[in-house]
Amino acid sequence: MKDAPLTLYVVDDDEALRRSLLLLLFSQGLAVQAFESGEAFLDAVDLRQPGCVILDLRMGAMSGLAVFDHLRSQHSPLVTLFLSGHGDIPTALEAVRRGAYDWVTKPDTQQLLDKLPAAIAEARARGQALRMWEELTAREREVARLVGLGQPNKEIARVLVPPCGPRSVETHRANIFSKLQCANDNELGRWLAAHPWLE
Amino acid sequence: MFPLFKPHHWRRALAAAGALALIVVSGNWAEQRELQAKMEALRQASAAHVLGLRGLVEKHDFLPYAAARHPEVQHLLNAPGDTALRTRVNAYFADLQSTTGAAALYLVDRNGMTLASSNWNTPSSFVGESYRQRPYFEDALKGRRGLFYGLGLTTGQAGLFIAEPVRAGAGVLGVAVVKISLDPLERVWRHSAYPVVLRDSHGIVFLSAVPEWLFHSIAPVSDADSQWIRAHGQYGLRTRFDLLPWTITAGKGTPGYTFKTPLQGRGANLLALDTPLPELGWTLTVTEDMRDVQQAKQAALALATLAVALLLLAVLYWRLRERRYAEQRTARLELEHRVEERTRDLQEAHAFRKAMEDSLLVGIRARDPEGKIIYVNPALCAIVGYSAEELLGRYPPYPYWHPEDLEKQARESDEALQGRAAPSGFESRIRHKDGHDVITMVYTAPLIDTDGVNRGWLSSVVDITAQKQAEARQRDQEVRLQRSARLASVGEMASTLAHELNQPLMALSNFAVAARALAGRASPDMLAGALDDIIEQAKRASEIVRRVRALINPQRGHFETFAVEDIILHAEALLKPELQRNGVTLQLSMENPAVQVRGDKVLLEQVLVNLIHNALHAMQELPRQRRCISLTSQRSGPCLRIAVSDQGPGIPKDQLEQVFAPFFTTKPDGLGLGLNICRTIIEAHSGIMTVENRDGGGATFSFTLPIVP
Numbered sequence: 062m063k064d065a066p067l068t069l070y071v072v073d074d075d076e077a078l079r080r081s082l083l084l085l086l087f088s089q090g091l092a093v094q095a096f097e098s099g100e101a102f103l104d105a106v107d108l109r110q111p112g113c114v115i116l117d118l119r120m121g122a123m124s125g126l127a128v129f130d131h132l133r134s135q136h137s138p139l140v141t142l143f144l145s146g147h148g149d150i151p152t153a154l155e156a157v158r159r160g161a162y163d164w165v166t167k168p169d170t171q172q173l174l175d176k177l178p179a180a181i182a183e184a185r186a187r188g189q190a191l192r193m194w195e196e197l198t199a200r201e202r203e204v205a206r207l208v209g210l211g212q213p214n215k216e217i218a219r220v221l222v223p224p225c226g227p228r229s230v231e232t233h234r235a236n237i238f239s240k241l242q243c244a245n246d247n248e249l250g251r252w253l254a255a256h257p258w259l260e
Numbered sequence: 261m262f263p264l265f266k267p268h269h270w271r272r273a274l275a276a277a278g279a280l281a282l283i284v285v286s287g288n289w290a291e292q293r294e295l296q297a298k299m300e301a302l303r304q305a306s307a308a309h310v311l312g313l314r315g316l317v318e319k320h321d322f323l324p325y326a327a328a329r330h331p332e333v334q335h336l337l338n339a340p341g342d343t344a345l346r347t348r349v350n351a352y353f354a355d356l357q358s359t360t361g362a363a364a365l366y367l368v369d370r371n372g373m374t375l376a377s378s379n380w381n382t383p384s385s386f387v388g389e390s391y392r393q394r395p396y397f398e399d400a401l402k403g404r405r406g407l408f409y410g411l412g413l414t415t416g417q418a419g420l421f422i423a424e425p426v427r428a429g430a431g432v433l434g435v436a437v438v439k440i441s442l443d444p445l446e447r448v449w450r451h452s453a454y455p456v457v458l459r460d461s462h463g464i465v466f467l468s469a470v471p472e473w474l475f476h477s478i479a480p481v482s483d484a485d486s487q488w489i490r491a492h493g494q495y496g497l498r499t500r501f502d503l504l505p506w507t508i509t510a511g512k513g514t515p516g517y518t519f520k521t522p523l524q525g526r527g528a529n530l531l532a533l534d535t536p537l538p539e540l541g542w543t544l545t546v547t548e549d550m551r552d553v554q555q556a557k558q559a560a561l562a563l564a565t566l567a568v569a570l571l572l573l574a575v576l577y578w579r580l581r582e583r584r585y586a587e588q589r590t591a592r593l594e595l596e597h598r599v600e601e602r603t604r605d606l607q608e609a610h611a612f613r614k615a616m617e618d619s620l621l622v623g624i625r626a627r628d629p630e631g632k633i634i635y636v637n638p639a640l641c642a643i644v645g646y647s648a649e650e651l652l653g654r655y656p657p658y659p660y661w662h663p664e665d666l667e668k669q670a671r672e673s674d675e676a677l678q679g680r681a682a683p684s685g686f687e688s689r690i691r692h693k694d695g696h697d698v699i700t701m702v703y704t705a706p707l708i709d710t711d712g713v714n715r716g717w718l719s720s721v722v723d724i725t726a727q728k729q730a731e732a733r734q735r736d737q738e739v740r741l742q743r744s745a746r747l748a749s750v751g752e753m754a755s756t757l758a759h760e761l762n763q764p765l766m767a768l769s770n771f772a773v774a775a776r777a778l779a780g781r782a783s784p785d786m787l788a789g790a791l792d793d794i795i796e797q798a799k800r801a802s803e804i805v806r807r808v809r810a811l812i813n814p815q816r817g818h819f820e821t822f823a824v825e826d827i828i829l830h831a832e833a834l835l836k837p838e839l840q841r842n843g844v845t846l847q848l849s850m851e852n853p854a855v856q857v858r859g860d861k862v863l864l865e866q867v868l869v870n871l872i873h874n875a876l877h878a879m880q881e882l883p884r885q886r887r888c889i890s891l892t893s894q895r896s897g898p899c900l901r902i903a904v905s906d907q908g909p910g911i912p913k914d915q916l917e918q919v920f921a922p923f924f925t926t927k928p929d930g931l932g933l934g935l936n937i938c939r940t941i942i943e944a945h946s947g948i949m950t951v952e953n954r955d956g957g958g959a960t961f962s963f964t965l966p967i968v969p
Contacts, residue, residue, distance in 0.1 A: 077767045168762050169766075
C-alpha cells in the first residue's frame with residue numbers, strides 16, 4: 062500500500078525563520094505548509110488528518126505549548142516536533158512528557174534534520190493506524206476499547222448499548238483482531254495505548 | 261421577419277375582412293333601399309299609368325253600348341238603304357265622336373260592312389269598308405263585347421277598338437264600334453323620364469315612348485300567333501316581330517326586374533315593373549333608371565369606404581396616440597423613477613453629508629476669500645465652544661483666537677486666505693469660550709465650486725489636545741519603560757537576548773543547510789536567494805547584539821548626580837519580595853548615605869540587583885536562618901566602594917579569575933553574561949569591579965565609583 066501524502070506543517074511567528082524552514086525542508090524534498098501563528102494553523106488545518114507539525118515553543122500570541130494542548134484536546138493524530146531555545150528546554154521536556162513527539166534546540170539545524178525522518182515515520186504509522194481504526198464499525202470500536210481494557214466477553218456484552226450476546230462480542234473481537242492485525246488481547250491493548258489519540 | 265401566425269396579423273386580417281364586409285353590406289343595403297324606393301315609385305307610376313289607361317278606356321267604353329241601343333242605329337241596320345236615316349246616324353256618330361274625343365265611332369252590319377261612321381265625310385271614311393276579319397267584329401257578332409288594339413285597316417292609325425253587338429231580341433243585327441286613340445297617352449309617356457311600354461297578350465310592344473321598341477316582342481312570337489296577327493291585320497302587314505333589345509335580369513326578391521338596353525344612343529340599365537291588365541289582355545311595363553340605384557350603391561360604397569378609412573385612420577391614430585401615450589408614460593415613469601432615485605440619492609447624500617458633518621470629530625470651517633466664516637459644523641463649535649450663530653459672518657480676528665497668539669494666528673490666517681497654508685497643516689493653539697486652551701491641527705484647502713471658481717477656503721480642524729497630552733504622557737511612559745526595561749534583571753535580559761539571537765541563528769543555519777543541499781541542484785536564483793537570506797540573518801543577529809550593547813552601555817546623556825542611598829534603597833525595594841520569599845535578610849551599612857556619585861542610575865541599580873541576586877542564589881543550599889546578605893558602602897580614597905557579601909560556599913580559587921569572563925556560569929540555565937555585563941557597566945563609570953572570597957565563607961563582590969566633590 063502506497064503511503065498517503067503526508068502533510069508537514071511549520072508554525073513560527075518569525076518570518077525569516079519560517080521562510081528558512083520552508084527552504085530547508087524544500088531542499089530536503091519535503092513539502093511544507095507554513096503558518097505565522099498557532100491560531101492560523103488551528104483554523105486552517107484538518108486536525109483529524111495525520112501529519113507532522115514543527116511548532117515553535119515561544120511565539121507572540123499563542124504559545125507552542127498552547128497549540129499542542131489544543132491538538133491533544135482534539136485527539137489529533139498530528140505528530141508534534143517543538144523548536145525550543147536553550148532556555149526553554151524545561152518547557153520542551155514537559156511537552157514531550159505530555160505526548161509531544163520530540164523537540165529540537167535552536168539553532169541546531171542538523172538536529173532538526175536528524176529528528177524529522179523519525180517524526181515523519183511516526184506520522185505515517187499514525188496515518189496507517191487511523192485508517193485501520195476507521196475500518197472498524199462504531200460497534201467494533203466500542204468493543205475494541207473494552208477488550209483493550211481487559212474486559213471479558215460476558216462483561217462486554219452486558220455493558221454494550223444495546224446489549225448483545227457474548228457470542229457476537231466474540232465475532233466482533235475476531236473482526237477487530239483481523240482488521241487491526243493483532244494476535245490477541247494484549248497486543249490490542251498495547252496498540253490502543255500506543256495510539257491514545259484515536260477516538 | 262413577420263411570422264404568419266402572429267396573433268396581431270390574424271387580428272389585422274380579421275379587421276380588414278370586417279371592414280370589407282361592412283363596405284359590401286352597406287353598399288348592398290343602400291342598393292336595396294334605393295331599389296325598394298324605386299320599386300315603390302314604379303308601383304306608383306304604374307298605378308298612375310293604369311289609372312290613366314283605364315280612365316281612357318272607360319271614358320269611351322259606354323259609347324258603342326249606347327250607340328247600339330239607339331233606335332235609329334237599329335233601324336239603320338234593318339234598313340240600310342235609308343239614306344236619310346244613314347245621314348242622321350252619321351251625324352249622330354259624328355256628334356258623339358266630337359263630344360267624347362274618340363277617334364271614330366262607326367256601325368258595321370252583320371257582314372262586316374260599315375253602314376255609318378263618324379268620319380263619313382272625310383276622305384278616310386269607314387263607310388262602305390268591310391271589317392269582317394277584325395277580331396272585335398267576330399267577338400261582337402258572337403254577342404260578346406269585342407276589344408282589340410291594332411292598326412286601322414283604313415287609316416293605318418293605331419287604336420283601341422271596342423265593339424258592342426247591336427241586338428234585336430235574341431239576334432245580333434250588327435256591331436257598333438268605337439276606336440280610341442292612345443296617342444294622348446303616348447304623348448304623356450313621352451314626357452315621362454323613363455320609358456313606359458304596353459305589350460299585348462302576345463308580348464308585342466304596341467305602345468312605347470321609345471319608337472325603336474314598337475312591334476318588338478319580349479318573347480319569340482309563335483307562327484300561329486304570327487299568322488293570327490297577320491290574318492286580323494292587327495299590325496298591318498307585319499309578320500316579323502323581333503325580340504326587344506333587352507337583356508333581362510330577374511329581380512332579386514322584388515316583383516320587378518332589370519334589363520340592359522341601348523337607349524338614346526347609350527347603354528342604359530333600367531328597372532322595370534310589369535302590371536298585367538287582364539281586362540285588356542295587356543301588360544304595362546314602367547321603368548326607372550337603375551343609375552340612381554347604382555349611384556346610391558356607389559355612394560354608399562364610397563361613404564362606407566370613407567367611413568371605414570376614417571375608422572381605420574382613427575384606429576391608427578388612436579393606436580399611435582396610445583403608443584405615444586404609453587411611450588410618454590414609460591418615459592414619464594422612467595423620469596419619475598429617475599427623479600425619485602435622484603431625489604433619494606440626493607436625500608441620502610444630503611443625509612449622509614449631514615450625518616457626516618454632524619458626526620465628524622473633525623471641525624469643519626468654511627470661509628469666503630475675505631475671511632468671513634460661512635460654515636461651521638457641530639464639531640468645530642464643540643472644539644471652540646462658540647455656537648454656529650456666534651461664528652457665522654465673523655471676520656478675523658475670530659473670538660476663539662488665543663490672546664497670546666494673536667499675531668501668529670493673524671499671520672496664519674492671512675497665509676491660509678492667500679492659499680499659502682501648508683498642505684500638511686499647522687498646529688494652532690486656540691482659546692475655548694470657557695477659557696481653557698485647545699491645541700488644534702488646522703488643514704486648509706481651497707473651496708472650489710462646480711464652475712471651478714475658488715469660493716473661499718475650507719479648513720478642517722482637529723482637536724489634538726488629547727493627543728498632545730497623550731504624547732506627553734507617552735514620552736514620560738517611554739522614559740519610565742526604558743528605565744524599567746533596563747531594570748529587568750540582567751540575567752533575564754540575557755535570556756531574552758539568547759532567544760532573540762537564536763531566531764536569526766536558526767534561520768541562518770537553516771538557510772545555510774538548505775543552500776548546501778541546493779547547491780548544484782536547484783536554480784542559481786534559489787541558491788542566491790538562500791545566500792542573501794543568510795547575509796540578512798547575519799545582519800539581523802549583529803543588529804540584536806548592537807541593540808543589547810546599546811542597552812547596557814551607559815550613555816553620558818543619562819548620567820546624573822545623585823546620593824548613593826538612592827540606588828541602594830531602590831535596589832533593595834526592587835528585590836524585597838524575592839528576598840522575603842527566600843528568607844534572606846539584606847543588611848545595609850552605609851557610611852554616608854548622602855555621598856554624591858555620578859552615573860546612569862538605572863544601570864547602577866541593575867548592577868546592584870544583579871549582585872544581590874547572585875548572592876541570593878549562592879545561598880540556596882543554606883538553611884534559612886543563615887541566609888544573610890550584607891551591603892556596605894564606604895569611602896575608599898577618591899572613590900566610593902560598594903560591596904555585596906553572601907554567606908554561601910564562595911568561589912573556588914581556580915575560578916576567581918573566570919567569573920567575569922563572558923559565558924561563565926554556575927547555573928544550569930544561565931548564560932554567563934550577567935557579571936560580565938556588570939563589570940562593563942562599572943568600568944564605563946570609571947570604576948573597578950572585583951571579587952574575593954571572605955575569610956568566614958562566602959564571596960564578596962565590590963565595585964568603586966568616583967565621588968562627586
